[in-house]
Amino acid sequence: MSRRARILLALFCLVAGAIVNIAVAWGCMIYRDAGRTESRHLDELAALEQWRNLMPDVPPQEPNGDIAEQFGCREVLLFNSKVAKNSTSFDLVEFATNISVGWPMLCMSMDFVRTKDSEYFRSAWLMPRDIAWLGLSRNEALPVRPALLQSVFNSVFYAAGIWLLIRSPFETRRRLRQWRGLCERCASPIGSSALCSECGHCLPSRTVRT
Numbered sequence: 001m002s003r004r005a006r007i008l009l010a011l012f013c014l015v016a017g018a019i020v021n022i023a024v025a026w027g028c029m030i031y032r033d034a035g036r037t038e039s040r041h042l043d044e045l046a047a048l049e050q051w052r053n054l055m056p057d058v059p060p061q062e063p064n065g066d067i068a069e070q071f072g073c074r075e076v077l078l079f080n081s082k083v084a085k086n087s088t089s090f091d092l093v094e095f096a097t098n099i100s101v102g103w104p105m106l107c108m109s110m111d112f113v114r115t116k117d118s119e120y121f122r123s124a125w126l127m128p129r130d131i132a133w134l135g136l137s138r139n140e141a142l143p144v145r146p147a148l149l150q151s152v153f154n155s156v157f158y159a160a161g162i163w164l165l166i167r168s169p170f171e172t173r174r175r176l177r178q179w180r181g182l183c184e185r186c187a188s189p190i191g192s193s194a195l196c197s198e199c200g201h202c203l204p205s206r207t208v209r210t
């Protein structure tokens with residue numbers, strides 16, 4: 001494989017890896033089981049920090065943070081009016097969460113606030129219409145705020161997998177031919193020359209039979 005082809009293939013794998021990363025993250029979001037979650041209490045300072053990020057204009061509230069984690073998805077409850085004390089400043093807000101998705105690392109996130117009248121999303125893309133075969137309904141929210149390092153890590157992870165998938169059949173064939181004493185390009189028997197007599201391929205010296 002020429003150097004130019006290698007670089008092109010690497011670029012293709014990186015782009016494909018980035019696309020797979022987003023698809024996996026959104027898949028984790030769409031197919032998460034909202035009912036089956038294990039919650040644990042969030043460190044109060046961390047919850048306060050997240051609440052400030054979510055609603056910088058609203059004075060901080062004593063948060064009631066719980067974390068719900070499952071495969072490729074983490075949801076942090078930032079505010080819950082049912083258990084909040086002194087919630088006078090947030091009369092309209094019923095609860096607020098931050099949702100992160102992605103695998104192997106959480107790489108995309110969004111904020112979600114439910115008020116008495118409506119639901120608000122931040123850093124989310126709302127599906128414009130139903131896509132039945134994907135099980136997607138209109139206005140389904142998909143996170144679009146990337147975490148840079150995690151996104152790069154996931155993309156490279158998938159790119160490496162795609163590279164292996166594409167390259168391994170060729171690599172196996174090449175090694176098999178080498179092992180059987182054939183030209184690795186055209187599979188004709190190797191003579192004593194350093195070049196294949198059939199296709200002119202330059203043969204690695206260790207495979208040339210004398």
Ligand SMILES: [Zn+2]
Pocket residue numbers: 183184185186187188196197198199200201
């Ligand atoms: Zn050959």
